[in-house]
Amino acid sequence: MPRYFFHYRDGDRLSEDYEGELLPGIAAVEETAMASAKEIIADGLLGGNPVLTGYSYEIRDEARNLVLVFPFSEAAEKPGPRP
Amino acid sequence: MTRAANGLAAKAAIPTADSDKGTTADARRKVISAARPRNMLLRGLSAQDFALIRPRLERSTLQAKDVLEEVNGPVEYAYFPEDSLISVIATQRDGKAIEVGMVGREGMTGTAIVLGNGEALNECRVQLEGSALRIPAAGLRELLSRSASLHAQFLRYMQVVLVQATQTALVNSHLTVEKRLARWLLMMHDRVGENEFDLTHEFLAAMLGVRRPGVTVALHMLEGRHLIRSTRSHIGIRDRAGLEEFVASGYGIPEEHYRRLFPGAGF
Structure with missing residues (x-):
């Protein structure tokens, strides 16, 4: 299984995911991003924060090719797997 | 240190209390020092x-x-x-x-x-x-x-x-993931007495009960508050008092309980 790195973008700041995660393919990458973003948005709301929709995951493969940009706003608007 | x-780093030989005292020949006998x-x-x-x-x-x-x-x-x-x-x-x-x-x-x-x-x-x-x-x-x-x-x-x-x-x-039901992570780092610091840890995000995710990419986000937030330093799988506590203030009432009850029950332990 390929390894995918979920870098987190907060405006100009990018927090790198050095560890990555083994996933079977792009569908699983998107599902993981969706579930994780839902979890973070829900957690933020419960913490009294506004919805964190300005953030995104930039997911790259081992060759550092950009595989997917997943804006957190998608997790706020679309249904997906339960985190 | x-x-x-x-299993991230090479296994270092761990000195025993016996070898600390110079009786290295006895170290292998596993005799526990008095x-x-x-x-x-x-x-x-x-x-x-x-x-x-x-x-x-x-x-x-x-x-x-x-x-x-x-x-x-x-x-x-x-x-x-x-x-x-x-x-x-x-x-x-x-x-x-x-x-x-x-x-x-x-x-x-x-x-x-x-x-x-x-x-x-x-x-x-x-x-x-x-x-x-x-x-x-x-x-x-x-x-x-x-x-x-x-x-x-x-x-x-x-x-x-x-x-x-x-x-x-x-x-787990009242604190955000970011605060739970902060609490967890404080508790770890209390129990090993060190400021820096090598921890994988996969492991932290399991400890905190969140998806692994969320750990990057929580570390990013704590780092943005200048409370920790996070590089690769390395996490260092920068501001212990700040972490305590941030977690507020979510941290410290078991530790106070311990100190009450074992006042002389030096915990």
Whole structure:
């Protein structure tokens, strides 16, 4: 299984995911991003924060090719797997 | 100094209390020194109780991810960490798991033995490699039946274990992931006395009960508040007081409880 790195973008700041995660393919990458973003948005709301929709995951493969940009706003608007 | 979790770094030889004192020839015999033990619970025993337990103790080197107790499995040894750290993990039937406690130099595993039962209540897994003293279950049972004061001391610690588990249940429903991570780092700092840890995000995700990419986000936020430094799998505490202030009432009850019950332990 390929390894995918979920870098987190907060405006100009990018927090790198050095560890990555083994996933079977792009569908699983998107599902993981969706579930994780839902979890973070829900957690933020419960913490009294506004919805964190300005953030995104930039997911790259081992060759550092950009595989997917997943804006957190998608997790706020679309249904997906339960985190 | 940094120690590795999850087998990330090379295993370093861990000095024993004996080799510290220069009697290196005896180190392999696993004779436990009569000097002040590094484990605070053992340190708090009366001289008579320590003399009772000392000949039964042996030093053991724990590697990250070693499983010391499996749920409902037999408990073979009770471990008293010296500089290792052990996670107590509750597991659901479908395999979902979350940490409900941690044991470092202030505590012991082997809850079931002390409570008079033979089977493990939760999983105990090594989080940070290091050394621990251990005693076989049968030996400990025998000593508990011989010394009421020894049993009382270990039962007092079980109160802390219980408070830790109940407080963890509370924070899991009341604190954000970011605050839970901050609390977790504080608790770890209390129990190993070091500022820096090598921890994988996969491991942290399992401890906090979140998806792994969320750990990057929580670390990013704590770093943005200048409370920690996070690089690759390395996390350093920058501002302990700031972390405490940030977690506020979510941190410290089990630790206060411990200090009340063991005022002389130096915890």
